[in-house]
Structures are given as structure tokens and as C-alpha cells.
Amino acid sequence: MSDAAFELYRDGLRKHRAKDYGGAVALLEQAVAADASLADAWEALGVLYDKLGRLDDAIAATAKLVALKPDEIMAHTNLSRFYMKKGLKERAEEEQGKARLLGWKQELAQGGAKESDLAQAQTAAAEPQAPSIVSFLDQRPKQGPTPPAKLAAAGGDPPPLAASPDLLKRKIEQFEKLVAHNAQDVLSRFTLGRAYLEAGRADDAIRVLDELLALKPDYTAAFVLLGEAYEKAGKLARAIKTWTKGIEVAQQKGDLHPRNQMQERLTKLKGS
Numbered sequence: 001m002s003d004a005a006f007e008l009y010r011d012g013l014r015k016h017r018a019k020d021y022g023g024a025v026a027l028l029e030q031a032v033a034a035d036a037s038l039a040d041a042w043e044a045l046g047v048l049y050d051k052l053g054r055l056d057d058a059i060a061a062t063a064k065l066v067a068l069k070p071d072e073i074m075a076h077t078n079l080s081r082f083y084m085k086k087g088l089k090e091r092a093e094e095e096q097g098k099a100r101l102l103g104w105k106q107e108l109a110q111g112g113a114k115e116s117d118l119a120q121a122q123t124a125a126a127e128p129q130a131p132s133i134v135s136f137l138d139q140r141p142k143q144g145p146t147p148p149a150k151l152a153a154a155g156g157d158p159p160p161l162a163a164s165p166d167l168l169k170r171k172i173e174q175f176e177k178l179v180a181h182n183a184q185d186v187l188s189r190f191t192l193g194r195a196y197l198e199a200g201r202a203d204d205a206i207r208v209l210d211e212l213l214a215l216k217p218d219y220t221a222a223f224v225l226l227g228e229a230y231e232k233a234g235k236l237a238r239a240i241k242t243w244t245k246g247i248e249v250a251q252q253k254g255d256l257h258p259r260n261q262m263q264e265r266l267t268k269l270k271g272s
Contacts, residue, residue: 005035
């Protein structure tokens with residue numbers, strides 16, 4: 001970062017605080033012209049362009065920010081908001097989906113909720129004016145989401161992911177794109193497998209969840225779904241093998257809820 005560019009950026013923020021948006025934009029444009037890698041300046045430009053009604057410029061500036069910092073949650077959230085204002089709903093939903101996935105990853109990295117909880121999370125986006133991916137992916141009756149911790153404590157399974165075949169189809173298309181965009185993203189791959197399973201596409205679910213476990217062999221929530229997919233595909237021996245292995249992995253990790261789920265389903269399957 002060049003000192004000159006940084007000073008221009010700071011001066012631009014001062015103009016912003018003084019509500020001199022035009023002056024702030026002029027200085028920030030000079031800052032990124034001097035140093036195109038100054039991510040904070042691109043972010044500020046996006047916000048200011050939006051305030052001035054220059055949505056195309058806001059999108060272009062925020063896209064620059066995303067290119068520089070692809071794991072920045074607010075970059076994707078802002079880009080989603082700008083796309084929604086432009087009436088580009090699908091692109092807005094795609095960006096908000098990326099923001100939510102990044103949020104889940106950060107929570108995992110910080111020792112927050114477990115993978116099985118995060119993959120089942122149904123909470124709305126933090127910024128109310130931003131389009132929520134939940135409204136697109138999970139349009140259930142407005143009874144409020146079940147917090148993952150309470151769900152685990154109750155020992156219950158998560159509610160359905162979509163309320164209609166059309167919504168489920170759109171959910172599948174959305175997460176197919178996310179998996180294609182980043183083949184290493186286990187959270188989006190998990191959600192895609194779960195959506196395939198709900199849509200009755202057991203073979204597709206098996207394929208995706210097998211791929212997930214090849215990437216992350218201790219992903220206990222994936223063992224739960226994979227066993228269910230094998231069961232629905234009529235491959236009962238494979239379901240038993242999957243849940244037996246999954247119980248062992250969950251026991252080693254201390255993932256009690258997935259372990260209990262698999263033990264219960266394995267007992268039922270063997271009993272039948």
C-alpha cells in the first residue's frame with residue numbers, strides 16, 4: 001500500500017463523515033488510481049456510489065473488493081444488496097449465499113457451532129436490508145427457526161429445507177453453482193446432498209456426500225445423510241456400513257447428536 005494512496009483514502013473518509021459524498025468519492029477514486037490493491041477504498045467507494053444512486057459503479061467497485069478479498073463477508077453482502085436494488089434477484093441471492101457460507105466457516109474456525117449444526121442453520125442474515133438467502137432457500141411457515149443447539153438437545157432432525165418442489169429445485173441449482181465454483185467447499189456440498197435427498201434423488205445425494213467425505217473424512221453430519229441416502233436407494237448393507245463407521249468417527253470427535261442419530265437409525269434398520 002502506498003502512503004499517498006492511504007492518505008487519500010483517509011481524507012476521503014473525512015469527507016464522508018462530513019457528508020461531502022461527492023468530495024469523498026473524488027478522493028477515493030484518486031486513492032484506487034494510485035493503488036488498485038487498496039481494498040478498504042474500494043469498499044468505501046461502493047457504499048458511497050450507492051448513496052449517490054450510482055448502482056452500476058457501486059457494483060463495479062464492490063466486485064473489485066471481492067476480487068481482492070474473496071472471503072470478506074461484507075463484500076458479498078453489499079454486492080448482494082446492490083444487485084437486489086438493480087432488480088438482479090438471482091445474482092443477489094447468489095452473493096448472499098456466499099456471505100452465509102463464509103459466516104459458517106468463520107464460526108467453525110473460531111470454535112463456535114459444530115459442523116452438523118452449521119449445516120442445518122436456518123437463521124436470517126444479520127443485515128435486515130440485505131436480501132436473505134433464507135427467504136430463497138427456506139420459505140417455511142413463519143413460526144421462527146429452531147436454534148441448532150435446541151435442536152440437538154431435543155434429539156430431533158432438522159425441518160425440511162424447502163416448502164415446494166419449485167423452491168427445492170432452485171435451492172439445488174443454487175448449491176450446484178456454489179459447488180462448481182469451489183469444489184473444496186464442504187458446507188455447500190453438504191447442503192446440496194441434503195437437498196438432493198429431500199428431492200428423492202438418492203443416487204445424486206450418495207455421489208455428493210461420498211465426495212464430501214473424501215474431502216473431510218470426519219464430517220459426522222455427512223455420515224448421517226449418506227446412510228439415509230443409501231437406505232432410500234435400497235442399499236441397506238451400505239447404509240449399515242456407513243452408519244457403523246459414522247458412529248465410530250462421531251464417538252472419537254465427541255459429536256454426540258450425530259452419533260445418537262446414527263445409532264437410532266442403525267438400530268431401526270437392523271431391527272427391520
